[in-house]
Amino acid sequence: MAETDADIIDALVGITPGSSLDAIRARRPEARAHAQATYRALFTPDVPGNISAQERFAVGEFVAGLHGATAIADRYAERLVESGAPAALKEAVDAAVKEAKTHGPYGSYPAGPLSREDTAGPVYRVAAATRRALGPRLAPAFEHVHMLVFHPRDAAPAALQALLDAGWSTTDIVTLSQIVAFLSFQIRVVTGLRTLAGRP
């Protein structure tokens, strides 16, 4: 099935033309158009670069799955399958979500007065069987993605070096980071607007 250009946030929230949320989104037309443009840039880019469609949608399903946003995760999983991913990859993403799910945000601050707010939490390491199925590029990417989703204040240069060493270029890392960060926005807009719509 071809990727349509229907607005993905409208589709995920269930916004229909003429509804009150349709009118509210129309008051911020640039935000609406460019949230969609970001989705296109990150998932169906004009210049794909070094990151395959399968990698992009695998990360999409993983991020949405980590958020417990099942309907959104299903959407990215469908795109993953449509992009030609083998069943084993889809199963590995499902397995990674189960292994990695927790609650955030947690993490540590630089030593000082904020240290009293340090909150411990897991550092995700992909299990051996899942690692084999994800492969040598996606497995380290998923470990980084988990940090970005749940404990971004633990970020450090070593995490980026691990991605560089796994064959992600500097530009690839910018795009991967944008995919995770953008989805953190998209999922929250969908969650928030669905809640608002359910409270007329």
Added chain:
Amino acid sequence: MSEKVLVPPDHTAPTAFTRAQLDWLPWLEPLAVEAMTARHLASLVDAARVKSPYFRLLARDPDALEARTRTDKDIFYNPDAGLPRAERELAAAATSRFNGCLYCASVHARHAATYSKREADVQHLLDAGVTADLGERWNAIVAASVALTATPSTFGPEHVDRLRRAGLDDLAISDVIHAAAFFNWANRLMLSLGEPAATV
């Protein structure tokens, strides 16, 4: 051979949330100004951002950067009704405080203080954290931003009801949702691609 992360120059890392001006030092190589194409430069949207290593790093994926920036500007600067600018900035600062992004919190706490003239309340949010008592309307905005920022989200109908009781209409509530959601995007990039430094 893989690329290497950058080692930031000697600097003083901030150890507390502040409204002071901070620097940001990249862990990955930004584009050199002289290497930027017309497309890279256009993706900055504001020409002055060519001075910023953060934006020159994100310009490595110019379509994603430009769409990100146009989304950001409409959420925060669109003057058409909805949530007052000061309170959009409050939602950004609260989200950044909860995720632990000292750099983002510094910028948007300054904006919130400037537009609201409530410097003491904004500073209390930075010092005491997201449970600080800022008066019911601001407490409702902070609580909604924090609930939406948690992973998985804990944002529910009770947050919508509390915002309505505080006087927000549905466009203003949508603005809270978008402002908090956008800073879940921004915080993850700022936290994971470099680090803040005190200015000398």
